[in-house]
Amino acid sequence: MAGGPGGERVLRMSQNQSTLARLMRLHGDVRVDFMTSPALEGNALGDPAQRPLAVYLPPHYDPQGSKRYPVLYCLHGYTGDVAGLLATRPWESNVVQRIDRLIARQQMPAALLVIVDGFTRLGGSQYVDSIHNGNYATYVTRDVIAHVDRDYRTVASEGGRAVFGKSSGGFGSLHLCMNYPGFFSAFASHSGDAYFRYADPPLFVQAQRTLEKHQWDIAKFVEQFEDANKRPQSDYSTMEFLGYTSAYSPRSATPFDFDLPFDRSTGEIRDDVWARWLAFDPAEICTQKKPELSRLRLRYLDCGRRDEYSLDVGARVLAARMREMGLDVRHEEFDDDHRNVGYRYDVSLPALAGVLERS
């Protein structure tokens, strides 16, 4: 109970608010739809095609009204999901509580915020189309947007949409803007995966050690992981590795059939597979994406200077490359590490909403 950070004590709860909105003590409201995505059907991991979709509605939103709102699409990070981003923590504000407060304080224009569920059995999809995981990029850009534009009063065009997220969610934002032009007109990547050369190889070694212990039976490793009460940190990083592998170097639609980016027996890097990973690295490919990046109204990057995955380097490389292409970038750094940097949304959300079209 008690006010969260900022000490909002005056609340306007309404009987019309959802339970979740009341638990979050919102001025606006939040809904959860359960939508089915054709893009996710029949995936090898057996993840559901029906997904929750959280939609934040600002105060005064009227489903029958004539006003239309821009939409900020939020992509969660690795191990996140819709339920996770709706969770609250004492003395902290989640992304919904933040946008609600920003709008209530008139620090940004009213907007919808949509939280997309990109979780998989391996912890996350990276929002890419994968022969193994399912087509998560298509799910977001085609199925989710269609659902939102159909059921809510949105500015239903590229100019009315932005995409943002943290960590893998930041990566997803970059990936969708660079490879699926025409859906979003702005992105904010907070501590987003970029410059894989620093971020990813440390995961390889841990995974090589762990999977060797499991005789390279990935299915069994995953099952044991799921069934365990507690797990060592190395098991978590191995799952993270498998999540990325299933996204970047899948081999087929057979469960757990991936190309590993290292040699099983020694652990040394396999440059052929590694090249497939690097083809997803925003820092590597951005120079080939000038048309896609140029059409954006805002390119926002930030990262903590103590990021454990060295993603501050990724953001710097991205910013430098875009500027070399003649594009403006908003690039900020701050003194923090990779975790619990949601307070940065107080910077990015007003910036994103500020460039979008309103009705």
Add this chain to the structure above:
Amino acid sequence: MAGGPGGERVLRMSQNQSTLARLMRLHGDVRVDFMTSPALEGNALGDPAQRPLAVYLPPHYDPQGSKRYPVLYCLHGYTGDVAGLLATRPWESNVVQRIDRLIARQQMPAALLVIVDGFTRLGGSQYVDSIHNGNYATYVTRDVIAHVDRDYRTVASEGGRAVFGKSSGGFGSLHLCMNYPGFFSAFASHSGDAYFRYADPPLFVQAQRTLEKHQWDIAKFVEQFEDANKRPQSDYSTMEFLGYTSAYSPRSATPFDFDLPFDRSTGEIRDDVWARWLAFDPAEICTQKKPELSRLRLRYLDCGRRDEYSLDVGARVLAARMREMGLDVRHEEFDDDHRNVGYRYDVSLPALAGVLERS
């Protein structure tokens, strides 16, 4: 998405389920009521008297039916609240998901589970009546129980109720059973606060250092804490200390007016105030509570043998004392620390439900 631990893949979602129940993928349902407690009104901290109350309803629960259910009251730990206990985490099960699975698998009789909100601005009430915080023991035993028995189909008697929780929730369970007889007929204390002589003095030193830096202006410390984006671990433990102080040695109904259990200038323990804390220590007072303990149908204690607060000693002392009084105790230890031990509910919930009256 994907199945959680245990791999429940078959789901029976219904349009009648609440959004929360669907996000948790329950067989049963979960409701959140917002009830107002007279016991909490006008407290010095300014915490709301209106609180959320989560009620889990098992499959086939019929509000119009004739069947009545026993009720397990769940008390969260320090920094917990209702929203926190309803949150989900990837590859983990919260207490609601656990009881739902246990009932669905017929590993325990059907029961309601009620999550009580005992959060305060200082992070938690310890479920005690405090001149400063408000009367949280009365709130639970009088106001919450009355609400539940009025609005749900319960076995509305001592024999139909148990109370349990982890950490401060385990403490609360012990506290209420020892000091408020007649409401509950069983408790389960998981890693519950007991034997303060080990658990609490380490907090004193940290608090002395932190509060001295803040010139002993507790109100200002708390405000800065609430407003911060990030906080050092020592600030969290100082808040925890203040939470306990406000419960065990409040001085008045003036905000932040407590007696500290240490000398401000040196940090040495003040034995007079410390004695007031020890009067709340279950391990110290249990020998005076034989009548209250004797009427219980089940006394359940467990703790990890690597508990960072040494609460395994507390559980051992409690178990030994009760046995010396001629009372049966179920006492278990396991190889783990204080955190993320929710898997222990799979042991305690069937045990509690097994001794309660059913209609």
Add this chain to the structure above:
Amino acid sequence: MAGGPGGERVLRMSQNQSTLARLMRLHGDVRVDFMTSPALEGNALGDPAQRPLAVYLPPHYDPQGSKRYPVLYCLHGYTGDVAGLLATRPWESNVVQRIDRLIARQQMPAALLVIVDGFTRLGGSQYVDSIHNGNYATYVTRDVIAHVDRDYRTVASEGGRAVFGKSSGGFGSLHLCMNYPGFFSAFASHSGDAYFRYADPPLFVQAQRTLEKHQWDIAKFVEQFEDANKRPQSDYSTMEFLGYTSAYSPRSATPFDFDLPFDRSTGEIRDDVWARWLAFDPAEICTQKKPELSRLRLRYLDCGRRDEYSLDVGARVLAARMREMGLDVRHEEFDDDHRNVGYRYDVSLPALAGVLERS
């Protein structure tokens, strides 16, 4: 190689210097004597009665000359020994290198520095007379001082001697000055053990858990510890606990025959044994030691404000008590923890040498 901190590049090595002095790049010299102490003979642990004793000699020291020097007796901490204090570390200065530099820079008067070996099979003696460990207080005050005054050109009187040390060495300094008056005229306790009520109980719990795992066979635990290639941190803290127990609550001269300060089965504190420990606590007993403390020329205490053993509280309590007795104390705090605070010798050594008699 390369200059250490402070960048002393000009060296005056001499063929007369010892190998150790050349490795340390000293201006002066250092000798190691191997002396036999009657006080240590026949101890239950089987520790040798012959001990190394390191003696630092300042530049221009002349064993045939007429000049006599005050002596600073250095007591190492728990797990320390003479060899350990003579070890060097890159970019750091040990206590011998520090006094040598202070004298060379004329930041303190020339003095001898003697390092006493108080190690035992359990990691340290606390410099107390123990029926079990041997009489380490007598060893220092009788045997070591006699050896030094006989073989070196010292000011051979109370006024020419000070004692100092860190952690258990600080404790030893306090213990010897409070209980063996007439030998030293000044002490410096750096992060010295005091206020056991905070410092020691956390060790009890760990020891209870560890020794229970070893079926309370202490001899076997110690042997396994000694034979292991690697040991968990809990084994180290259990050894530390045993070291203190053998000093504070020994039961007999039979190996490993101690009174434990906790109940074996539950871990709760045994107040009778605990009282024997507290009788060694400088913070508890100092008020009864006014005559012994009054005769000192300097009482020096310091401690880091992040000390993991809460010894900053101990130093504060000691300083407060002495001031209440009307005694001057030099008491300093600094922003650091318990480890690697040798730079504080740059403050204490000049202060100690400054009050001692010189010839």
Add this chain to the structure above:
Amino acid sequence: MAGGPGGERVLRMSQNQSTLARLMRLHGDVRVDFMTSPALEGNALGDPAQRPLAVYLPPHYDPQGSKRYPVLYCLHGYTGDVAGLLATRPWESNVVQRIDRLIARQQMPAALLVIVDGFTRLGGSQYVDSIHNGNYATYVTRDVIAHVDRDYRTVASEGGRAVFGKSSGGFGSLHLCMNYPGFFSAFASHSGDAYFRYADPPLFVQAQRTLEKHQWDIAKFVEQFEDANKRPQSDYSTMEFLGYTSAYSPRSATPFDFDLPFDRSTGEIRDDVWARWLAFDPAEICTQKKPELSRLRLRYLDCGRRDEYSLDVGARVLAARMREMGLDVRHEEFDDDHRNVGYRYDVSLPALAGVLERS
């Protein structure tokens, strides 16, 4: 005092032993020579050309006798030096204590052990010839060997010499055997630097952040580092980075004039400089060193499977490459990390001594 691991209680101290030998409680003896190396004169860092050299002499070694001994050359790791390797720690054995015990127990043939000093102002030379640091490979292979063969009774030929070490000392052993054939006939690399692709890039990011904070004034950073009482971990890893840079990509004999393997402004890897580093990586170059490797009598590699620098992969790659070349390798893994693995000398020293020529 007290016996170390293994419990050697019977000691044969002699008045002829050096002080160091007595402090270490050796059966044999240890000497420290201070020799001047022409190869190190005039280096840019200002490190001394005169270096200590520790020589372990087994029991019964007779400088006037006719018996000649094989010599094991020990290369310390980064931040090590001769004094550091002679230091003792409670309950541990250093490399000299280990060889002494192995010989005393007749677990290996008698041999000399020589500890070479390869420290620099930046923490270590990697034992390579560097235009900036000085010619440490030449120093070892030419100056040190000549000194030892002149002053001690050695088998003064390739067949009588082995080289070994841990971490950077393991790297040095590999480097000297691969690039300076004819001096040693066996090596043991314990957790030796290899497969830089995993081990080194994590250092780059930390160094980029740290040096940017110091405005790229490396000299000033180093001076501040040397003068500090305490330093953050990131400063240590930046020093480590500078140590490697000064060895692998020096630019000139001007102090602190290196080529950094990353772009200053972004931190991204500079592949041209990185290639110069990789040219020192044993895992990269070993395939070109078949003649040098073939002449060896023993190739010994081991590494812990939890090595923080991923050097277990390096050892695996090396072992695989050598086997592909048709060379035998002794390759062992163990369940430990990078630190305190001196117990592995109990395996490697007998193996090395076993293949060397004896008189």
